[in-house]
Amino acid sequence: MAKGESLKIKPQTPLSVIVHGGDYLGFLLAQTLLQQGSQVVIIDKFTSESKKYTNQLKKEGNITFINFKNSKSFLENLSRIDYLYYNLNHKLHQEETLDSKDFLSETDNLNLSMKIAQNSKAKISLITSLRLNRELANRVNNENLAQPSPYSNMELQKYCENMAAEYRDKTKVNLRIIRLATLLGKGSEKITDPKLDKLFSDGVNKNQIEIVGEGLDIHNVIEESDAVYGILKLTFSDKTKGEVISLTNKNDYTTLSIAYKLLELNVTAQSIKFITDQKSKLVLQDLYVPAPNASKYGWKQQISLENALIDQIHTYYESSNKNWNIPENTEPKEKISSIEVDTKRGQIISKIKSFFIKKDGKKLFTEINYKKFGLIFTIAIFIILTAYYLLSPLIGITLGGSIIYSNGKELRDNIVSYNFQEAKTNIDTIEEHLSKIKKNTQRVNWAIKLFNQEPLSRELDKVYLGLEYALDSGDSLLSGLEPLALYIQDFEPSINFESGTPSSTKEYRDYLNTIEEKSYLTEDGAYKLKLSDEIISSVVVEHFPQFTQEYVLELKSGVKEASESVNSISNLVTFLPDILGNTERKRFLILLQNEGEIRSTGGWISSYAVVGLEGGQIRELFVDDIYNAEGTLKVQNKRFNPPNSLVQALETTEYSFSLINWDPDLYNVMLEAESFIFALGNGDDLDGIITIDISFIQKLLDQWGGLEVPGENELVTSENIYNKIFEMHQEFTPGSNRKSTFLANLANEIITRLLSSDFSEYQSVSSVFIESLNEKHLQAVFKNTQATSFFDQKNWDGQLDSKYVSAPIAIDWNWGANKANLYIKRDHNLNIEISEENITYTYEINVANESTSDTYPQGDYINYQRIYIPPEANILNIQGIEDNEYRIYNDFGFKVIGGWFNTPVNSNNTLTVRYRVDRNDLGSYFPLTVQNDNVFFDINIYKQPGTKKESYVLNIGYPAQWNVIESEDLTSISNQLNRRFDLISDAEFEVSWSTL
């Protein structure tokens, strides 16, 4: 091709350029590339010897031959190169020494070829001589040998390799250096390694093979087709980029071993002759370490050494025009039919296959490297098991835990902001991850057992079970409480305590209906949450790792808090719609009782209010002072019949509104109040009664840090409210409305504050309500049976029912017209002696009046004392009643002992009552129940509303042959159970014995 002539290259056809490709190796390379559809350019100084190859290649078409002289202009005009095979090996073996011009020409050409190839992003292979590299290394490593001469072929190889390596480092060109071993085969008429060439010549032409020295110098050889296959494979592979590779048979061979092999193959020579030559270069030790073998990159030797030698011997015999008696048992040479070049996907598959295939294997099953296969299989199984039974659980528990934690926080936020749909999604997510975490924990059970961490596992199980209940409950609660939350959010009172004039007609019946429909869900959810709390509360935090203990504690307190909050309101929803007037108007009486002057249901009635609710809205509201009510009734000359017990006890026939709480049963008080309310023109019946006292208001004020009340020039707090009411009471004149206005304004502010509270604030406010209900500073009883049942179960209804027959009930009535109860200290002692058939009670009340003067509000404690005991009880002894004048009568299912039990200023007094109850007399009301050799005794100690903290000592004696199964918080000594506690609410103890 002339200078400047460009090559026509089809876009889809790869272009391969073989520099110095005029030898047999270049011929084989070109032939293979042409067969694979490549366009080939051979650049060389073509000689007569080259012609036999070029002529043959021309017949195969699509090939171009460029003279080395014109290579520069040709390469510069070339639009692209895909593969560059720089067969320096051929050049190196042409001449042992070079002149400087030739040296520079060669290096320039290499430099240019690489640049051009790099511009086309071609793959480059610089093919050099492994033999020369070995010789060079041995020279460097052996001081007996001189450095190579400046322009030797060895020096050229060294220079070209260095240049190529530097170029690769600078440009990251896709280049590899392939150090090719000495070629053997039928195409090699003369072996390039002189020593081997002499061996073969001697073997073919002489009787003896002459070996100079001991014949221990090492040779690397490769069969021609293996070399072609290797060059192509290494060039095509991206993994060889930047690498230096030795393309040679895996084994090294000594001169002597090849000579023996020739003798075995029955060449002309029949023996070996060793010649000592003092001039020969002495190789003390071959320290040469070749570059990694091509087999590392997937190449494998296909032709055995023996076959290669046979081919080579044939060629030498042909050159010498001699015949060779080839041994009969020599195997024919296996041909390589094609060069396997993998695509990228094929490379992956080959790589996978290569893991399991022996490097030198040949057949299907023998190809499998079972050792490697076993190793890889074991590693794979190990990885899977490690992942499944260790890493995945650990990662999963951590990951799932954090997801649950963050969703828990989101859940709380969503509930607070009434975003119930999002909250449900949070619950679903938590449920999903909890289930996953549980499974993951099961997977690390082996580790738990191994490290002897069963207690941790047990506690984890409890946490999971508790959380499952909590989540179950969450689903139900969200659906059940959503309408209630929306009702609270939307509610706006149409009238207030001050004005009483309706400002809105808005009602909330839809919400109330939905609350009612979904009440079963709320109830179910609250119960499950309570169970969850019970389970999680029993978790022993110490069994958890240190860094998780904080979270477990947080979980415990969180679930407890949630359970208490939910429990306090969940049961309300079953009857709340009815109470809020879902079907008809409901009217309730609210009594403000002053516990400083104790009365049966809590204290002297100071003020009252009547509230009418309909459709969830306040429809009527009236608040007044008790004295005004009594004045009104007196003016109207309305008279009412007092209960007989009151007449007997207080020796009065005048029955005023403030005396309606004579009966300690609040339900009866409601019934008593109805006629007064009717007479006052505030409705003909009541649906419920609610009592509050000053302590309840003080607790609320404490919670909020005080309230601003219209008409008051200072913040109303728990500290000053008592004085304010006391002062108003002192200054009261008939017709005055100062106290009722103050209370109405205070009630308005309380309700406004309650309605404007956010969800989280309800938790703290509801705890005030719960505490006050438990301590009976707040009581409520309704005609709605569900509501009453609910309040009764909690002991919040102020009713004296049969459950209290197990212990005596003390009811005080301060008739001294003072607030002496603020100065009274009281304690109780109750001894109970039990046998299977009867129980004997000894009850003692000790009172200390710490009043220091007789000036209001202090003074003598003039107390009409009533003790309620079972109706069939046999009274054994009464001591301490004034003048021993007591009355015994039956009232509403109880036997009542009544009499004056007074305690003057700064003195003490004691009352003792002893009585016995028999199973035969009480029947089903007998407090002991016997079932299957077990005896159960539930003691309910009644706390009178309005009383504050009073000390109580309980002692229970039982038959010596009984064994305690359950005794709650009672201390057991011998056959005695006892406990000292503060009676701040009704106290309940459940005891069981085995009689076996």
Place this chain on the structure above:
Amino acid sequence: MKKLKTVPIIILATLALSVLIYFLPTNGIASKIPFLNQFYTNTTLEVVTIKGKARVSINGKEYGETPVTINELSPGDYTVELERISDSESFYKKQTLNVKLTKNTTSRVEIEIGPAGILHGAILYYSPQNNLGKNEGSLSVLSEVEGSKIYLDGEYLKKTPVISEKLTTKEYELEVSAEGYETVKIPILIEQGNLLNVKTYLFPIPITFETVDNG
């Protein structure tokens, strides 16, 4: 060098596999694979009404009248609706109960539907539990009536709720009683490695009024 590259790759692959295992719905996948799925749908749900008959629907799908036995439902939570068949149907409310199904176990609803939404009977289902020894299962009993007393084979165990009480695997007679309520007595089977959950409902005993003849 190659080994140095391989080690982080193996570590990363193992970590990726670990995360994948966590997020992979293994049960969900296995329950859809033929043959394997039989191990995931091997469930039985029995719905029995003690007195009278009731229409049964599960997750909104009708299943006829009690007694009903349904096999091969996927494990999970189900909503069972029972509507008592009666001449005066308005007397009885439709009852909605939640039941859990666990693979290779039978869940049972054994309920009497009373007027005004009251129920008597029990719902029983199993769930797998860790840390149970050989021949050991466990029992949880909940009751609608707080503090109901639990007896096993006539022996008092404790009051409800009973949570994960470990028991030897065998059949027991469970008795749940509360003052003022009718007692529930049912046979139960404690199975190896499983927690038997029992939720009971008790009928209140009707109050009888004695009339006193003053004449």
